Amino acid sequence: MKVIIVGGVAGGATAAARLRRLDETAEIVVFERSGYVSYANCGLPYYIGGVITDKEELTLQTPESFWQRFRVDMRVRHEVTAIHPAEKTVDVRNLATGETFTESYDKLVLSPGARPTQPALPGVGIDRLFTLRTVEDTLKIREFIEQHHPRSAVLAGGGFIGVELMENLRELGIDVTVVQRPRQLLNPLDADMAAFLHAKLRQKGVRLHLGCTVEGFAANGDRVNVLLKNEAPLTADMVVLAIGVTPDTGLAKAAGLELGIKGSILVNDRMETSAPDIYAVGDAVQVKHFVTGQDTLLSLAGPANKQGRIAADNICGGDSRYPGSQGSSVIKVFDMTIATTGVNEKTAKQAGIDCDKVYLSPMSHAGYYPGGKVMTLKVVFEKGTYRLLGAQIVGYEGVDKRIDVLATAIHAGLSALQLKDLDLAYAPPYSSAKDPVNMAGFMIENLSHGLVEQFFPEDVDALPRDGSVTLLDVRTPGEYADGHAEGFVNLPVDDLRERLREVPVGKPVYVICQSGLRSYIACRILAQQGFKCYNLSGGWRLYE
């Protein structure tokens, strides 16, 4: 059996290694357009920032080591230029020599990844305008910085790659401005959660131009002008374009393979394309979203690695199935950690799912043990069924842990009501006896039992201020004095029972505290006195 693999990185290299482990006799040839295989895409921003200092660290394997260990023929600087499914051949160009040739295959694996999206804007292609995908791109940016010592940079785009790059440039002391058409960074976050990120970035001196469209670029001496819609242009010493990625599937399209969203390759759960004996994996393929069941694109390394292994299994006569992607993700932003799994509220609603949510802001570990930090969790679930749909967490330590627990719960089909039962490991340096995930479960159970009803930060401003409803802030007078929502009167939770007569009978009561915990307790007191009341989910922390 002869297997040809297009792309020698996350999906392709994994498929190659697994193929060899399954089949000693197969001939395995990998064509890789760039000069490197098995490179750590996800590490590239950190090489630019000088966090990873050794270039060697960026490649987990070389063609030589791959040959030694796996007898896989890794041909870098070789681009596959055409696939002929009927003949079962591919055309290849050796980019070093210009030579072209044709190779036959019994099985073909496509793992070409995605390319930085390059909009057809004036000035794309000028000097000092970079994109980041390959080791070569990385070295180019790094060298530029070392030689020209840019003092300012504009990042067009605020997705994962943009934000990681932004942190790394900022840590080098560069003035960074992020321009982003949506009004928030990191699309997997809902806007309310993205607000924490925006605050952190502003604190770190990053300038944010949100809701702002880039219309082009223009050289300006040694600098670059970034042209904006309805705004004065920005000028910087360098610009990186990171507005997203597009599946690199020209090859597949030309070969007549069936395509999906944004030109991605259609595959079934065995990673088989529409053409016999052609498999495709990674950023280039369309996947089923594990939660919504909808077709989607996700550019993440975990799925690419898993899919590469699955394709290899099936090529070798196995029956491995990809269960779909949940989009679990995590990103470090300075000292902050932001993580998501499943769908956010926005996406759930777009998918037509009737959803509800809880917000909480527990400590990463027991408050009495030094070093704990507050995180903010948002858990989204389906109304009525309590099916877990997704979660978002912004915080510091322990964020990645809770997202993985929630990701596992979602994968296993646990109901949001079962989160309270999870038997998680507790000691003071790591968690609380009621782990944040358990706590989310308690809160959701309370909603399910009608113990409390919620209102949300987005509802606060629209509440009537005409006396028809009571607006209560149950924090301490000091907290209240430091800042409160307009129209809310202060009545500390611990005084509520004694001062109950101050709460007008017969009117709905909207209660707010710092995080939602004390206002929940106040709601319980009020509800049992016959008041119709609502707890501000997420509290002042989120509203503010």
Add this chain to the structure above:
Amino acid sequence: MKVIIVGGVAGGATAAARLRRLDETAEIVVFERSGYVSYANCGLPYYIGGVITDKEELTLQTPESFWQRFRVDMRVRHEVTAIHPAEKTVDVRNLATGETFTESYDKLVLSPGARPTQPALPGVGIDRLFTLRTVEDTLKIREFIEQHHPRSAVLAGGGFIGVELMENLRELGIDVTVVQRPRQLLNPLDADMAAFLHAKLRQKGVRLHLGCTVEGFAANGDRVNVLLKNEAPLTADMVVLAIGVTPDTGLAKAAGLELGIKGSILVNDRMETSAPDIYAVGDAVQVKHFVTGQDTLLSLAGPANKQGRIAADNICGGDSRYPGSQGSSVIKVFDMTIATTGVNEKTAKQAGIDCDKVYLSPMSHAGYYPGGKVMTLKVVFEKGTYRLLGAQIVGYEGVDKRIDVLATAIHAGLSALQLKDLDLAYAPPYSSAKDPVNMAGFMIENLSHGLVEQFFPEDVDALPRDGSVTLLDVRTPGEYADGHAEGFVNLPVDDLRERLREVPVGKPVYVICQSGLRSYIACRILAQQGFKCYNLSGGWRLYE
């Protein structure tokens, strides 16, 4: 409704708070024998070590704050001395005044916890011999240290509390010797995993006397002699007895409640005891093990908190059920983290479960990103069914995360084969594209498909050295030279294909490398050449 609660800490205080949230009108009285409520048992060792510096931090609530927020009458220094289930009353002694009185209840919650096990040994009770359970115990030890500056300590017992105390005393510069009857510390670990802990402790200068029985204590001037079976006594400036805990259930026993293991209180999954309207929770009760279904005792704060909440729910007319305990635990030992969930191999075998296991030693996060550290995972599963039974992890960062993911998988009833599919969040500072938990899943899948067969460190010494089997070490010559198992010949994996003729045909081959990964690849090469071969699970790291 009048509810009386015995014990005002993890289970009792949680029950009280939840009761109040559910019922504004109930009269809730908590009797607590010690001088403190809502104290952080789990923080006590860290106060002794000076990590927690403020005594106030040790109590999450006071009787005053509990009254203010919850209108719960918390009576410290009050001991319940008898329960009269027929009359629905309890007898109480005010320890401050000596006064005794009787209180009636509609519902009674017992959360008396457990006491440090005090064996009937000569000398128990002498000066400078301490136990640790309450704030008072903690202050006593701390004051002793501050006044007497002990230079040496013996810890009798090496469970969680013993080990935490050991770390804290050691960090104060005290010479610590741990005496433990079993040949290992931390019983939830299998011996092979405990070996990593022992190594760390020796490195930190802690003396371990394992497999050694304490027979008594004797004052020796300002010091204490610890009398050992078949060994010379140890002498130290202080001794802490931490050989385990015993449910504090004299009260329940005298009242005729049905009891279980070690005198624990029998409850159903609603936390109801055998007597009407009496509930019990926490360390004092017997629980079902979530994995084995067997009756067991577990002294952990998470379960106590959850059970307290469940009892409150049921008292207020709800129907909450405790699903059983998995025993998930985590402990910091100097810079190391050790965590477990479910059952270990030893316990699984004792429970009559036919089990198998994998060992792996992945990095906490991507190797190319600075700061990653190796952890060792052991995952235990049922043969044939691939039911997950438990996991143990020893390492540094990221250990608590993986144990919680595995705990969640076990709770959700995922099969060990599904671990490979978990969609976990990946970025270089947090994990690898193939997360350690995924990796365990890959390895277990390989076993299930017969791609590889394992042998274990405990089998190595018994392998024949008479030439009837081939013993191969596939690491590099350098690694081999640094230390190898007797009788194993070096043949690096990358040379194996070329030097295959050196492997005698017709004999089983036992293959060893550093972690099990390269030897797995070697096994795949050999197996496909017709060799019967076995991979040393866990590799030299574990064997050594």
